[in-house]
Amino acid sequence: MSMRALVTGGSGFIGSQLALKLEKDGHTVTVMDDFFSADPGNLKAFTGRVIRQDVSQDFDTDEKFDSIFHQAAITDPRHPNDDEVFKRNVNGFKNILNLAKNHGSKVVYASTAGVYGNGPVPMKEEQDKECTTSYALSKLEMEKIAKDNEGQVHLVGLRYFNVFGPHEIHKGRPASMIYHLWKQMREGKRPRLFQWGEQIRDFIYVEDVVKANLCALTATPGVYNVGTGVGTSFNQLVTYLNQAMGTHFEPEYFEMPFDGKTYQHHTLADIEKAKRHLHFEAEWKMGEAVKDYVSFLDANILVP
Template structure:
Protein backbone atom coordinates (compact mmCIF):
# COMPACT_ATOMS: atom_id res chain seq x y z
CA UNK A 1 0.00 0.00 0.00
CA UNK A 2 1.43 3.40 -0.94
CA UNK A 3 1.87 5.54 2.12
CA UNK A 4 3.01 9.15 2.03
CA UNK A 5 4.60 8.78 5.50
CA UNK A 6 7.37 6.49 4.20
CA UNK A 7 10.23 8.31 2.45
CA UNK A 8 13.53 6.96 1.27
CA UNK A 9 15.46 8.94 3.87
CA UNK A 10 13.40 7.58 6.80
CA UNK A 11 14.90 5.27 9.39
CA UNK A 12 12.82 2.61 11.08
CA UNK A 13 13.60 0.02 13.72
CA UNK A 14 11.48 -3.15 13.74
CA UNK A 15 11.93 -5.45 16.73
CA UNK A 16 10.77 -9.00 16.14
CA UNK A 17 11.65 -8.26 12.52
CA UNK A 18 12.24 -11.93 11.64
CA UNK A 19 8.80 -12.86 12.94
CA UNK A 20 5.51 -13.15 11.12
CA UNK A 21 4.17 -9.60 11.41
CA UNK A 22 7.55 -7.91 11.92
CA UNK A 23 9.00 -9.34 8.70
CA UNK A 24 5.97 -8.37 6.61
CA UNK A 25 6.16 -4.85 8.01
CA UNK A 26 9.95 -4.52 7.67
CA UNK A 27 9.83 -5.72 4.07
CA UNK A 28 7.07 -3.24 3.18
CA UNK A 29 8.98 -0.33 4.72
CA UNK A 30 12.19 -1.32 2.91
CA UNK A 31 10.36 -1.81 -0.39
CA UNK A 32 9.17 1.79 -0.08
CA UNK A 33 12.82 2.84 0.12
CA UNK A 34 13.20 3.44 3.86
CA UNK A 35 16.26 2.28 5.83
CA UNK A 36 15.10 -0.52 8.08
CA UNK A 37 16.93 -2.36 10.83
CA UNK A 38 15.29 -5.53 12.14
CA UNK A 39 16.30 -6.82 15.58
CA UNK A 40 15.37 -10.36 16.54
CA UNK A 41 16.69 -13.10 18.80
CA UNK A 42 15.26 -15.74 16.39
CA UNK A 43 13.72 -17.54 19.31
CA UNK A 44 10.61 -17.91 17.18
CA UNK A 45 11.19 -16.01 13.90
CA UNK A 46 13.62 -16.96 11.15
CA UNK A 47 16.11 -14.79 9.24
CA UNK A 48 14.90 -16.23 5.94
CA UNK A 49 11.68 -14.26 6.40
CA UNK A 50 13.82 -11.27 5.39
CA UNK A 51 15.64 -12.92 2.49
CA UNK A 52 15.55 -10.97 -0.75
CA UNK A 53 14.80 -7.70 1.04
CA UNK A 54 16.95 -4.66 1.84
CA UNK A 55 16.22 -4.96 5.56
CA UNK A 56 19.37 -5.01 7.74
CA UNK A 57 19.23 -7.67 10.41
CA UNK A 58 20.80 -7.50 13.87
CA UNK A 59 20.60 -10.71 15.89
CA UNK A 60 20.06 -9.75 19.54
CA UNK A 61 17.69 -10.00 22.48
CA UNK A 62 15.83 -6.80 23.36
CA UNK A 63 15.18 -7.87 26.97
CA UNK A 64 18.84 -7.98 27.99
CA UNK A 65 19.91 -4.58 29.38
CA UNK A 66 23.58 -5.44 28.70
CA UNK A 67 22.85 -5.45 24.97
CA UNK A 68 21.74 -1.80 25.11
CA UNK A 69 24.68 -0.65 27.28
CA UNK A 70 27.88 0.78 25.72
CA UNK A 71 29.68 -1.98 23.82
CA UNK A 72 26.54 -4.15 23.68
CA UNK A 73 25.13 -5.62 20.48
CA UNK A 74 22.30 -3.05 20.39
CA UNK A 75 24.21 0.00 21.72
CA UNK A 76 24.59 1.48 18.21
CA UNK A 77 20.79 1.81 18.01
CA UNK A 78 20.95 4.52 20.69
CA UNK A 79 22.68 6.88 18.25
CA UNK A 80 20.36 6.55 15.25
CA UNK A 81 17.79 9.33 14.69
CA UNK A 82 14.81 7.00 14.29
CA UNK A 83 11.71 8.26 12.58
CA UNK A 84 9.77 5.50 14.33
CA UNK A 85 10.24 2.26 16.21
CA UNK A 86 7.90 -0.69 15.68
CA UNK A 87 8.01 -3.18 18.53
CA UNK A 88 6.93 -6.75 17.76
CA UNK A 89 9.71 -8.67 19.58
CA UNK A 90 7.75 -10.64 22.18
CA UNK A 91 7.05 -14.15 23.29
CA UNK A 92 3.91 -14.61 21.24
CA UNK A 93 2.52 -18.02 22.14
CA UNK A 94 -0.40 -17.40 24.54
CA UNK A 95 -0.04 -21.04 25.67
CA UNK A 96 3.70 -20.81 26.31
CA UNK A 97 3.60 -22.60 29.68
CA UNK A 98 6.01 -20.44 31.72
CA UNK A 99 3.87 -17.52 32.89
CA UNK A 100 6.59 -15.75 34.85
CA UNK A 101 8.98 -15.84 31.91
CA UNK A 102 6.36 -14.54 29.44
CA UNK A 103 5.44 -11.64 31.70
CA UNK A 104 9.01 -10.69 32.64
CA UNK A 105 10.46 -10.92 29.16
CA UNK A 106 7.61 -9.14 27.39
CA UNK A 107 7.49 -6.26 29.84
CA UNK A 108 11.27 -5.81 30.13
CA UNK A 109 11.76 -5.92 26.35
CA UNK A 110 9.02 -3.35 25.95
CA UNK A 111 10.56 -1.11 28.62
CA UNK A 112 13.97 -1.17 26.91
CA UNK A 113 12.40 -0.20 23.59
CA UNK A 114 10.24 2.47 25.22
CA UNK A 115 13.36 3.91 26.89
CA UNK A 116 15.04 4.12 23.48
CA UNK A 117 12.02 5.92 21.99
CA UNK A 118 12.00 8.36 24.92
CA UNK A 119 15.73 8.96 24.55
CA UNK A 120 15.39 9.60 20.83
CA UNK A 121 12.04 11.40 21.26
CA UNK A 122 10.62 9.32 18.44
CA UNK A 123 7.35 7.61 17.72
CA UNK A 124 6.77 4.11 19.11
CA UNK A 125 4.25 1.69 17.62
CA UNK A 126 3.80 -1.65 19.39
CA UNK A 127 1.76 -4.81 19.16
CA UNK A 128 -0.92 -5.41 21.74
CA UNK A 129 -3.64 -8.03 21.52
CA UNK A 130 -7.36 -8.67 21.44
CA UNK A 131 -6.54 -11.32 24.04
CA UNK A 132 -7.05 -8.51 26.58
CA UNK A 133 -10.80 -8.72 25.99
CA UNK A 134 -11.04 -12.38 26.99
CA UNK A 135 -14.66 -13.42 26.79
CA UNK A 136 -15.89 -9.86 27.23
CA UNK A 137 -18.89 -8.47 25.33
CA UNK A 138 -18.78 -8.13 21.53
CA UNK A 139 -18.15 -6.13 19.45
CA UNK A 140 -15.09 -5.35 21.54
CA UNK A 141 -14.36 -1.69 22.23
CA UNK A 142 -11.07 -0.26 23.43
CA UNK A 143 -12.75 1.32 26.47
CA UNK A 144 -14.44 -1.80 27.82
CA UNK A 145 -12.89 -3.52 30.87
CA UNK A 146 -10.14 -6.04 30.23
CA UNK A 147 -10.75 -9.69 30.96
CA UNK A 148 -7.29 -11.22 31.16
CA UNK A 149 -7.04 -14.97 30.61
CA UNK A 150 -3.27 -15.53 30.30
CA UNK A 151 0.16 -14.26 31.44
CA UNK A 152 0.65 -13.18 27.83
CA UNK A 153 -2.47 -10.98 28.13
CA UNK A 154 -1.23 -9.66 31.48
CA UNK A 155 2.10 -8.67 29.89
CA UNK A 156 0.29 -6.79 27.11
CA UNK A 157 -1.94 -5.02 29.62
CA UNK A 158 1.16 -3.81 31.48
CA UNK A 159 2.78 -2.69 28.22
CA UNK A 160 -0.33 -0.66 27.42
CA UNK A 161 -0.31 0.90 30.89
CA UNK A 162 3.28 2.07 30.43
CA UNK A 163 2.51 3.20 26.88
CA UNK A 164 -0.41 5.36 27.96
CA UNK A 165 1.77 6.99 30.65
CA UNK A 166 4.53 7.74 28.10
CA UNK A 167 2.08 8.81 25.41
CA UNK A 168 1.99 12.37 26.70
CA UNK A 169 5.75 12.73 26.06
CA UNK A 170 6.13 11.01 22.70
CA UNK A 171 3.59 9.49 20.30
CA UNK A 172 2.99 5.90 21.47
CA UNK A 173 0.51 3.81 19.54
CA UNK A 174 -0.63 0.39 20.73
CA UNK A 175 -2.36 -1.80 18.15
CA UNK A 176 -4.62 -4.52 19.52
CA UNK A 177 -4.36 -7.15 16.82
CA UNK A 178 -7.15 -9.69 16.48
CA UNK A 179 -6.43 -13.05 14.77
CA UNK A 180 -3.76 -12.42 12.18
CA UNK A 181 -3.03 -14.80 9.30
CA UNK A 182 -0.90 -14.61 6.19
CA UNK A 183 2.52 -15.17 4.60
CA UNK A 184 5.61 -15.91 6.75
CA UNK A 185 3.92 -17.38 9.82
CA UNK A 186 5.06 -21.01 9.38
CA UNK A 187 7.87 -20.76 11.96
CA UNK A 188 5.22 -20.26 14.68
CA UNK A 189 4.28 -23.94 14.65
CA UNK A 190 1.18 -24.59 16.76
CA UNK A 191 0.80 -20.82 17.34
CA UNK A 192 0.41 -20.17 13.60
CA UNK A 193 -3.11 -19.29 12.47
CA UNK A 194 -5.79 -21.94 12.02
CA UNK A 195 -5.89 -20.94 8.36
CA UNK A 196 -2.27 -22.05 8.01
CA UNK A 197 -2.95 -25.37 9.76
CA UNK A 198 -6.17 -26.11 7.89
CA UNK A 199 -4.47 -25.30 4.57
CA UNK A 200 -1.87 -27.99 5.26
CA UNK A 201 -4.47 -30.54 6.38
CA UNK A 202 -6.62 -29.92 3.34
CA UNK A 203 -3.81 -29.88 0.76
CA UNK A 204 -2.68 -33.23 2.20
CA UNK A 205 -6.16 -34.50 1.24
CA UNK A 206 -7.32 -34.80 4.85
CA UNK A 207 -10.68 -33.57 6.06
CA UNK A 208 -10.41 -30.28 7.94
CA UNK A 209 -10.77 -30.74 11.70
CA UNK A 210 -12.56 -28.21 13.90
CA UNK A 211 -13.74 -28.03 17.50
CA UNK A 212 -17.41 -29.07 17.84
CA UNK A 213 -19.29 -27.61 15.92
CA UNK A 214 -17.25 -24.95 14.25
CA UNK A 215 -19.48 -22.16 15.52
CA UNK A 216 -16.78 -20.40 17.54
CA UNK A 217 -16.09 -16.98 16.07
CA UNK A 218 -12.96 -14.97 15.43
CA UNK A 219 -12.19 -11.64 13.90
CA UNK A 220 -9.62 -12.84 11.34
CA UNK A 221 -7.43 -10.08 9.94
CA UNK A 222 -5.05 -10.46 7.01
CA UNK A 223 -1.43 -9.49 7.64
CA UNK A 224 -1.52 -7.01 4.75
CA UNK A 225 -4.15 -5.06 6.71
CA UNK A 226 -1.95 -5.29 9.82
CA UNK A 227 0.93 -3.72 7.86
CA UNK A 228 -1.42 -0.95 6.66
CA UNK A 229 -2.49 -0.25 10.24
CA UNK A 230 1.16 0.12 11.26
CA UNK A 231 1.69 2.61 8.45
CA UNK A 232 -1.37 4.56 9.60
CA UNK A 233 0.20 4.61 13.07
CA UNK A 234 3.04 6.73 11.67
CA UNK A 235 0.79 9.76 11.76
CA UNK A 236 -1.86 8.89 14.38
CA UNK A 237 -2.14 10.40 17.86
CA UNK A 238 -1.04 8.40 20.92
CA UNK A 239 -3.60 5.79 21.84
CA UNK A 240 -4.67 2.17 21.89
CA UNK A 241 -6.52 0.96 18.81
CA UNK A 242 -8.26 -2.21 17.72
CA UNK A 243 -6.91 -3.72 14.51
CA UNK A 244 -9.26 -6.35 13.19
CA UNK A 245 -11.36 -6.88 10.10
CA UNK A 246 -14.43 -5.67 11.97
CA UNK A 247 -16.21 -8.95 11.13
CA UNK A 248 -16.56 -12.05 13.32
CA UNK A 249 -16.48 -15.23 11.24
CA UNK A 250 -17.29 -18.77 12.33
CA UNK A 251 -14.55 -21.37 12.08
CA UNK A 252 -16.89 -23.08 9.58
CA UNK A 253 -16.49 -20.00 7.35
CA UNK A 254 -12.71 -20.53 7.32
CA UNK A 255 -13.16 -24.05 6.01
CA UNK A 256 -15.62 -22.79 3.39
CA UNK A 257 -13.16 -20.08 2.27
CA UNK A 258 -10.35 -22.66 2.04
CA UNK A 259 -12.52 -25.10 0.09
CA UNK A 260 -13.31 -22.29 -2.36
CA UNK A 261 -9.69 -21.17 -2.67
CA UNK A 262 -8.42 -24.75 -3.10
CA UNK A 263 -11.25 -25.89 -5.37
CA UNK A 264 -12.08 -28.72 -2.95
CA UNK A 265 -15.23 -29.86 -1.19
CA UNK A 266 -13.76 -31.48 1.90
CA UNK A 267 -16.12 -32.19 4.76
CA UNK A 268 -15.33 -31.04 8.27
CA UNK A 269 -14.65 -33.54 11.05
CA UNK A 270 -15.55 -32.19 14.46
CA UNK A 271 -13.81 -33.06 17.74
CA UNK A 272 -14.20 -32.02 21.36
CA UNK A 273 -12.45 -28.78 22.24
CA UNK A 274 -9.41 -29.68 24.38
CA UNK A 275 -9.19 -26.28 26.10
CA UNK A 276 -10.87 -25.08 29.27
CA UNK A 277 -13.74 -22.82 28.06
CA UNK A 278 -12.88 -20.48 30.96
CA UNK A 279 -9.54 -19.60 29.32
CA UNK A 280 -10.54 -19.94 25.67
CA UNK A 281 -11.93 -17.01 23.70
CA UNK A 282 -15.17 -18.23 22.14
CA UNK A 283 -15.92 -15.12 20.14
CA UNK A 284 -13.80 -12.13 19.17
CA UNK A 285 -15.04 -9.19 17.15
CA UNK A 286 -13.36 -5.80 16.80
CA UNK A 287 -15.38 -2.64 17.03
CA UNK A 288 -13.49 -0.50 14.52
CA UNK A 289 -14.79 3.04 14.85
CA UNK A 290 -11.84 4.36 16.90
CA UNK A 291 -9.38 2.82 14.42
CA UNK A 292 -11.29 4.30 11.50
CA UNK A 293 -11.72 7.77 12.98
CA UNK A 294 -8.43 8.33 14.87
CA UNK A 295 -5.93 5.86 13.40
CA UNK A 296 -7.24 6.42 9.87
CA UNK A 297 -7.27 2.66 9.26
CA UNK A 298 -9.96 0.78 7.35
CA UNK A 299 -9.50 -2.96 6.77
CA UNK A 300 -9.46 -3.88 3.08
CA UNK A 301 -9.42 -7.68 3.21
CA UNK A 302 -12.48 -9.86 3.81
CA UNK A 303 -11.79 -13.38 5.12
CA UNK A 304 -12.64 -14.83 1.70
CA UNK A 305 -10.33 -12.46 -0.22
CA UNK A 306 -7.52 -12.79 2.34
CA UNK A 307 -7.67 -16.60 2.32
CA UNK A 308 -7.62 -16.63 -1.49
CA UNK A 309 -4.56 -14.35 -1.58
CA UNK A 310 -2.80 -16.35 1.14
CA UNK A 311 -3.51 -19.70 -0.52
CA UNK A 312 -1.92 -18.40 -3.73
CA UNK A 313 1.17 -17.37 -1.73
CA UNK A 314 1.38 -20.73 0.06
CA UNK A 315 1.00 -22.65 -3.19
CA UNK A 316 3.69 -20.55 -4.88
CA UNK A 317 6.02 -21.01 -1.89
CA UNK A 318 5.35 -24.77 -1.95
CA UNK A 319 6.40 -24.87 -5.58
CA UNK A 320 9.74 -23.18 -4.89
CA UNK A 321 12.65 -25.01 -3.42
CA UNK A 322 14.39 -23.81 -0.27
CA UNK A 323 11.48 -21.96 1.27
CA UNK A 324 9.92 -24.76 3.24
CA UNK A 325 10.52 -23.04 6.61
CA UNK A 326 8.54 -20.03 5.38
CA UNK A 327 5.56 -22.30 5.17
Protein backbone atom coordinates in the same frame (compact mmCIF):
# COMPACT_ATOMS: atom_id res chain seq x y z
CA MET B 1 9.45 11.50 3.45
CA SER B 2 12.07 8.84 4.06
CA MET B 3 12.63 7.82 7.70
CA ARG B 4 14.96 5.61 9.71
CA ALA B 5 12.88 2.83 11.18
CA LEU B 6 13.60 0.05 13.65
CA VAL B 7 11.47 -3.08 13.52
CA THR B 8 11.86 -5.30 16.58
CA GLY B 9 10.84 -8.90 16.05
CA GLY B 10 11.54 -8.12 12.39
CA SER B 11 12.38 -11.68 11.44
CA GLY B 12 9.02 -12.94 12.69
CA PHE B 13 5.71 -13.09 10.87
CA ILE B 14 4.32 -9.56 11.06
CA GLY B 15 7.68 -7.86 11.69
CA SER B 16 9.25 -9.22 8.50
CA GLN B 17 6.26 -8.18 6.38
CA LEU B 18 6.47 -4.72 7.91
CA ALA B 19 10.25 -4.42 7.46
CA LEU B 20 9.97 -5.41 3.79
CA LYS B 21 7.13 -2.97 3.15
CA LEU B 22 9.01 -0.10 4.84
CA GLU B 23 12.09 -0.88 2.77
CA LYS B 24 10.00 -1.04 -0.42
CA ASP B 25 8.58 2.40 0.45
CA GLY B 26 12.11 3.82 0.48
CA HIS B 27 12.83 3.97 4.23
CA THR B 28 16.08 2.96 5.90
CA VAL B 29 15.16 -0.06 7.98
CA THR B 30 16.97 -1.92 10.75
CA VAL B 31 15.68 -5.18 12.16
CA MET B 32 16.34 -6.23 15.75
CA ASP B 33 15.54 -9.83 16.67
CA ASP B 34 17.08 -12.53 18.82
CA PHE B 35 15.46 -15.26 16.69
CA PHE B 36 13.50 -16.66 19.62
CA SER B 37 10.60 -17.64 17.32
CA ALA B 38 11.75 -16.27 13.98
CA ASP B 39 12.41 -17.56 10.49
CA PRO B 40 15.56 -15.96 9.03
CA GLY B 41 14.17 -16.95 5.61
CA ASN B 42 11.46 -14.31 6.09
CA LEU B 43 14.18 -11.69 5.48
CA LYS B 44 15.54 -13.22 2.26
CA ALA B 45 14.60 -10.12 0.27
CA PHE B 46 15.60 -7.64 3.01
CA THR B 47 18.73 -5.58 2.38
CA GLY B 48 18.88 -3.52 5.60
CA ARG B 49 20.84 -4.14 8.79
CA VAL B 50 19.86 -7.02 11.07
CA ILE B 51 20.93 -6.79 14.72
CA ARG B 52 20.77 -9.96 16.78
CA GLN B 53 19.60 -8.70 20.17
CA ASP B 54 17.21 -9.75 22.91
CA VAL B 55 15.39 -6.46 23.57
CA SER B 56 14.54 -7.48 27.12
CA GLN B 57 18.27 -7.31 27.98
CA ASP B 58 20.09 -3.99 28.37
CA PHE B 59 21.41 -2.81 25.03
CA ASP B 60 22.59 0.25 23.24
CA THR B 61 22.74 1.09 19.56
CA ASP B 62 24.77 3.58 17.56
CA GLU B 63 21.81 4.25 15.25
CA LYS B 64 19.11 6.89 15.71
CA PHE B 65 15.57 6.01 14.70
CA ASP B 66 12.65 8.23 13.74
CA SER B 67 10.22 5.39 14.37
CA ILE B 68 10.24 2.10 16.21
CA PHE B 69 7.77 -0.64 15.34
CA HIS B 70 7.88 -2.96 18.33
CA GLN B 71 6.73 -6.46 17.37
CA ALA B 72 9.20 -8.51 19.44
CA ALA B 73 7.44 -10.66 22.02
CA ILE B 74 6.75 -14.17 23.11
CA THR B 75 3.76 -14.66 20.87
CA ASP B 76 2.43 -18.05 21.96
CA PRO B 77 -0.57 -17.38 24.20
CA ARG B 78 -0.05 -20.83 25.73
CA HIS B 79 3.64 -20.44 26.48
CA PRO B 80 4.24 -22.53 29.63
CA ASN B 81 6.52 -20.10 31.50
CA ASP B 82 4.59 -17.05 32.78
CA ASP B 83 7.73 -15.38 34.20
CA GLU B 84 9.53 -15.62 30.89
CA VAL B 85 6.52 -14.18 29.05
CA PHE B 86 6.44 -11.22 31.42
CA LYS B 87 10.17 -10.68 31.41
CA ARG B 88 10.53 -10.71 27.64
CA ASN B 89 7.36 -8.81 26.79
CA VAL B 90 7.28 -6.17 29.55
CA ASN B 91 11.03 -5.58 30.05
CA GLY B 92 11.48 -5.55 26.29
CA PHE B 93 8.86 -2.83 25.99
CA LYS B 94 10.45 -0.76 28.80
CA ASN B 95 13.82 -0.91 27.03
CA ILE B 96 12.25 0.15 23.74
CA LEU B 97 10.55 3.07 25.48
CA ASN B 98 13.86 4.21 26.92
CA LEU B 99 15.47 3.97 23.51
CA ALA B 100 12.62 6.03 22.03
CA LYS B 101 12.98 8.67 24.74
CA ASN B 102 16.73 8.94 24.08
CA HIS B 103 16.23 9.18 20.31
CA GLY B 104 12.97 11.13 20.20
CA SER B 105 11.45 8.24 18.19
CA LYS B 106 7.79 7.50 17.65
CA VAL B 107 6.73 4.06 18.93
CA VAL B 108 4.10 1.76 17.47
CA TYR B 109 3.75 -1.43 19.50
CA ALA B 110 1.82 -4.67 19.10
CA SER B 111 -0.81 -5.50 21.67
CA THR B 112 -3.51 -8.15 21.35
CA ALA B 113 -7.26 -8.73 21.24
CA GLY B 114 -6.47 -11.39 23.86
CA VAL B 115 -6.95 -8.64 26.49
CA TYR B 116 -10.74 -8.84 25.89
CA GLY B 117 -10.95 -12.54 26.76
CA ASN B 118 -14.58 -13.60 26.52
CA GLY B 119 -15.88 -10.05 26.98
CA PRO B 120 -18.86 -8.71 25.04
CA VAL B 121 -18.70 -8.26 21.25
CA PRO B 122 -18.08 -6.17 19.27
CA MET B 123 -15.04 -5.48 21.43
CA LYS B 124 -14.53 -1.82 22.15
CA GLU B 125 -11.18 -0.41 23.23
CA GLU B 126 -12.54 1.01 26.49
CA GLN B 127 -14.53 -2.03 27.71
CA ASP B 128 -13.45 -4.06 30.76
CA LYS B 129 -10.55 -6.38 30.11
CA GLU B 130 -10.70 -10.12 30.80
CA CYS B 131 -7.15 -11.37 30.36
CA THR B 132 -7.07 -15.13 30.82
CA THR B 133 -3.43 -15.77 29.89
CA SER B 134 -0.10 -14.39 31.08
CA TYR B 135 0.51 -13.40 27.45
CA ALA B 136 -2.57 -11.12 27.44
CA LEU B 137 -1.66 -9.79 30.89
CA SER B 138 1.84 -8.90 29.67
CA LYS B 139 0.35 -6.93 26.77
CA LEU B 140 -2.08 -5.13 29.09
CA GLU B 141 0.87 -4.24 31.31
CA MET B 142 2.63 -2.77 28.27
CA GLU B 143 -0.44 -0.65 27.56
CA LYS B 144 -0.43 0.61 31.16
CA ILE B 145 3.24 1.56 30.88
CA ALA B 146 2.45 3.35 27.63
CA LYS B 147 -0.32 5.29 29.36
CA ASP B 148 2.09 6.35 32.12
CA ASN B 149 4.39 7.74 29.42
CA GLU B 150 1.68 9.62 27.53
CA GLY B 151 2.85 12.99 26.31
CA GLN B 152 6.55 12.08 26.51
CA VAL B 153 6.68 9.84 23.42
CA HIS B 154 4.32 9.41 20.44
CA LEU B 155 2.94 6.01 21.45
CA VAL B 156 0.35 3.97 19.58
CA GLY B 157 -0.68 0.47 20.67
CA LEU B 158 -2.36 -1.83 18.19
CA ARG B 159 -4.55 -4.64 19.48
CA TYR B 160 -4.23 -7.12 16.66
CA PHE B 161 -7.05 -9.62 16.26
CA ASN B 162 -6.22 -12.94 14.51
CA VAL B 163 -3.59 -12.25 11.89
CA PHE B 164 -2.87 -14.66 9.03
CA GLY B 165 -0.82 -14.68 5.86
CA PRO B 166 2.62 -15.37 4.38
CA HIS B 167 5.65 -15.70 6.73
CA GLU B 168 3.82 -17.28 9.68
CA ILE B 169 4.69 -20.96 9.30
CA HIS B 170 7.70 -20.94 11.66
CA LYS B 171 5.26 -20.22 14.51
CA GLY B 172 4.11 -23.84 14.53
CA ARG B 173 1.02 -24.44 16.67
CA PRO B 174 0.31 -20.70 17.24
CA ALA B 175 0.27 -20.06 13.46
CA SER B 176 -3.19 -19.19 12.15
CA MET B 177 -6.01 -21.72 11.76
CA ILE B 178 -6.09 -20.83 8.09
CA TYR B 179 -2.59 -22.25 7.65
CA HIS B 180 -3.25 -25.37 9.76
CA LEU B 181 -6.53 -26.17 8.00
CA TRP B 182 -4.99 -25.58 4.56
CA LYS B 183 -2.20 -28.03 5.43
CA GLN B 184 -4.62 -30.73 6.59
CA MET B 185 -6.72 -30.32 3.45
CA ARG B 186 -3.65 -30.32 1.15
CA GLU B 187 -2.67 -33.61 2.78
CA GLY B 188 -6.08 -34.95 1.76
CA LYS B 189 -7.41 -34.95 5.33
CA ARG B 190 -10.67 -33.55 6.61
CA PRO B 191 -10.13 -30.23 8.40
CA ARG B 192 -10.34 -30.71 12.17
CA LEU B 193 -12.44 -28.23 14.13
CA PHE B 194 -13.48 -27.95 17.75
CA GLN B 195 -17.11 -29.08 18.19
CA TRP B 196 -19.21 -27.66 16.41
CA GLY B 197 -17.22 -25.18 14.44
CA GLU B 198 -19.35 -22.26 15.60
CA GLN B 199 -16.53 -20.36 17.30
CA ILE B 200 -16.02 -16.96 15.69
CA ARG B 201 -12.85 -14.95 15.05
CA ASP B 202 -12.12 -11.60 13.56
CA PHE B 203 -9.38 -12.75 11.17
CA ILE B 204 -7.27 -10.07 9.51
CA TYR B 205 -4.82 -10.41 6.62
CA VAL B 206 -1.22 -9.46 7.40
CA GLU B 207 -1.10 -6.86 4.62
CA ASP B 208 -3.80 -4.89 6.43
CA VAL B 209 -1.92 -5.16 9.73
CA VAL B 210 1.16 -3.68 8.07
CA LYS B 211 -1.01 -0.85 6.80
CA ALA B 212 -2.35 -0.20 10.32
CA ASN B 213 1.25 0.15 11.59
CA LEU B 214 1.94 2.80 8.97
CA CYS B 215 -1.28 4.66 9.84
CA ALA B 216 -0.15 4.70 13.49
CA LEU B 217 2.70 7.11 12.73
CA THR B 218 0.25 9.95 12.15
CA ALA B 219 -2.60 8.77 14.41
CA THR B 220 -3.74 10.28 17.68
CA PRO B 221 -1.67 8.47 20.36
CA GLY B 222 -3.62 5.74 22.16
CA VAL B 223 -4.67 2.13 21.75
CA TYR B 224 -6.63 0.82 18.77
CA ASN B 225 -8.26 -2.38 17.62
CA VAL B 226 -6.77 -3.80 14.45
CA GLY B 227 -9.45 -6.10 13.14
CA THR B 228 -11.87 -6.11 10.22
CA GLY B 229 -15.11 -5.76 12.17
CA VAL B 230 -16.31 -8.97 10.47
CA GLY B 231 -16.46 -12.31 12.27
CA THR B 232 -15.89 -15.65 10.55
CA SER B 233 -16.95 -18.93 12.13
CA PHE B 234 -14.61 -21.90 11.85
CA ASN B 235 -17.23 -23.65 9.71
CA GLN B 236 -17.30 -20.66 7.35
CA LEU B 237 -13.53 -20.75 7.22
CA VAL B 238 -13.63 -24.31 5.88
CA THR B 239 -16.11 -23.14 3.23
CA TYR B 240 -13.72 -20.35 2.16
CA LEU B 241 -10.83 -22.83 2.01
CA ASN B 242 -12.86 -25.34 -0.01
CA GLN B 243 -13.74 -22.56 -2.46
CA ALA B 244 -10.13 -21.40 -2.75
CA MET B 245 -8.73 -24.93 -3.08
CA GLY B 246 -11.47 -26.41 -5.28
CA THR B 247 -12.19 -29.13 -2.69
CA HIS B 248 -15.31 -30.39 -0.89
CA PHE B 249 -14.09 -31.43 2.56
CA GLU B 250 -16.52 -31.73 5.48
CA PRO B 251 -15.09 -30.74 8.87
CA GLU B 252 -14.25 -33.43 11.37
CA TYR B 253 -15.25 -32.23 14.83
CA PHE B 254 -13.45 -33.05 18.07
CA GLU B 255 -13.84 -32.05 21.67
CA MET B 256 -12.24 -28.76 22.69
CA PRO B 257 -9.07 -29.67 24.60
CA PHE B 258 -8.83 -26.33 26.43
CA ASP B 259 -10.49 -24.98 29.52
CA GLY B 260 -13.52 -23.10 28.11
CA LYS B 261 -12.70 -20.11 30.32
CA THR B 262 -9.26 -19.48 28.84
CA TYR B 263 -10.37 -20.05 25.24
CA GLN B 264 -11.82 -17.10 23.34
CA HIS B 265 -15.07 -18.32 21.77
CA HIS B 266 -15.99 -15.15 19.91
CA THR B 267 -13.81 -12.22 18.96
CA LEU B 268 -14.93 -9.26 16.92
CA ALA B 269 -13.37 -5.82 16.72
CA ASP B 270 -15.36 -2.66 17.03
CA ILE B 271 -13.54 -0.65 14.38
CA GLU B 272 -15.10 2.80 14.89
CA LYS B 273 -12.26 4.27 17.00
CA ALA B 274 -9.63 2.97 14.56
CA LYS B 275 -11.56 4.41 11.62
CA ARG B 276 -11.85 7.83 13.25
CA HIS B 277 -8.47 8.31 14.95
CA LEU B 278 -6.09 5.75 13.41
CA HIS B 279 -7.56 6.43 9.95
CA PHE B 280 -7.40 2.70 9.35
CA GLU B 281 -9.86 0.28 7.86
CA ALA B 282 -8.98 -3.22 6.63
CA GLU B 283 -9.24 -3.58 2.87
CA TRP B 284 -9.12 -7.34 2.39
CA LYS B 285 -12.42 -9.26 2.48
CA MET B 286 -12.05 -12.66 4.13
CA GLY B 287 -12.89 -14.83 1.09
CA GLU B 288 -10.43 -12.89 -1.11
CA ALA B 289 -7.69 -12.92 1.53
CA VAL B 290 -8.03 -16.71 1.96
CA LYS B 291 -7.81 -17.13 -1.81
CA ASP B 292 -4.69 -14.95 -1.98
CA TYR B 293 -3.05 -16.83 0.89
CA VAL B 294 -3.88 -20.24 -0.58
CA SER B 295 -2.21 -19.18 -3.86
CA PHE B 296 0.89 -18.19 -1.88
CA LEU B 297 0.93 -21.45 0.09
CA ASP B 298 0.38 -23.59 -3.00
CA ALA B 299 3.23 -21.81 -4.80
CA ASN B 300 5.70 -21.80 -1.90
CA ILE B 301 5.01 -24.60 0.55
CA LEU B 302 5.55 -28.25 -0.22
CA VAL B 303 3.16 -30.62 1.47
CA PRO B 304 4.23 -34.28 1.39
